[in-house]
Amino acid sequence: MHDSQPQDLDAANEMVAAVLTASRVLVAVSARSLAAIEEALTVPQFRMLVVLDTGGPVNLSGLAEQLAVNPSTALRMVDRLSAAGMVERTQDPGDRRLVVLAATAAGRQVVRQVTERRQAEITRIVSAMPVDHRGAMIEALEAFARAAGEELVDPAAYTGQGLPGWS
Amino acid sequence: MHDSQPQDLDAANEMVAAVLTASRVLVAVSARSLAAIEEALTVPQFRMLVVLDTGGPVNLSGLAEQLAVNPSTALRMVDRLSAAGMVERTQDPGDRRLVVLAATAAGRQVVRQVTERRQAEITRIVSAMPVDHRGAMIEALEAFARAAGEELVDPAAYTGQGLPGWS
DNA sequence: GTGCAAACATTGCATACTGCAATGGAAGCA
């Protein structure tokens, strides 16, 4: 552990630990807000609903691509969510190969409920944080993300999506 | 969306977006470092290996508890990792009900490989970050985690574990 | 305009993760 740049390695360790802890908090918040509703959704199902809610109607391939899963996986998830009344299937009138998928009112309602719970809990946490840390934290995190070459995520869409094979 | 404290909500939104993006980076790093090795491990399997590697021999119930999964789930994961030669099963000589589980040399080797890859990639990212942001980021993230009431994670053990039902 | 290639949804098959509910063996205790 004592390489040529020990302080860089230590900084990396500290930073990873810090981001991971914060990440765990967010994940726990997400899980709680999902478990709090009565509809018993899984995380991948919720991700699909969010994509359909925010992105509008898509076909199956497009949906699978947005979720970074195989079309067959997306299809079976659509089957379940459709059976649960949260996703609506329609035939594309222009191209009969395509299936148009959209969230139903019930599906959008669930997304709204979970999002609101999440909002509330995050706001509660941030309110308990020293005020002078908030701005620095945002800047530092954005610098980290920029250094990693990631484009910044839209503030409204904190879904946990965009991770190949992750929830 | 225009409540009594709009700027607090905005701050929460920005912060969530920032932490989530950073979180995505780390998760992507984890996924890449796992996919880069030839052994083709799943994330839950890697979590189990890390627990066995860092925590020493345990019985099945203890292992399941540390991973926050059902004992039957842990058992079948042990089956697979055992078949892959990464986990060793032994009978406890003192109590014949117990099964002693430990990582094999191959299992520890895999953990070391993945950890090193992760280390290297994180270090690379941090090196690309403006120096003056690093300290602020660590402090801010720790403040966030404290506000959420989480105990800080050990810098050496950034595994993604400790999430009930999550990978 | 006919035919071939590409796109698309779908299904079959296999694997992994997950939990709940038995089951059976072993240990501890009265």
Next chain:
DNA sequence: TGCTTCCATTGCAGTATGCAATGTTTGCAC
């Protein structure tokens, strides 16, 4: 000795996941 408790294991079920067909529909080239 017998009852209770602990522990691993197995059966069953549901979800997620990918790869490899399959069949239908479109689009394009000739």
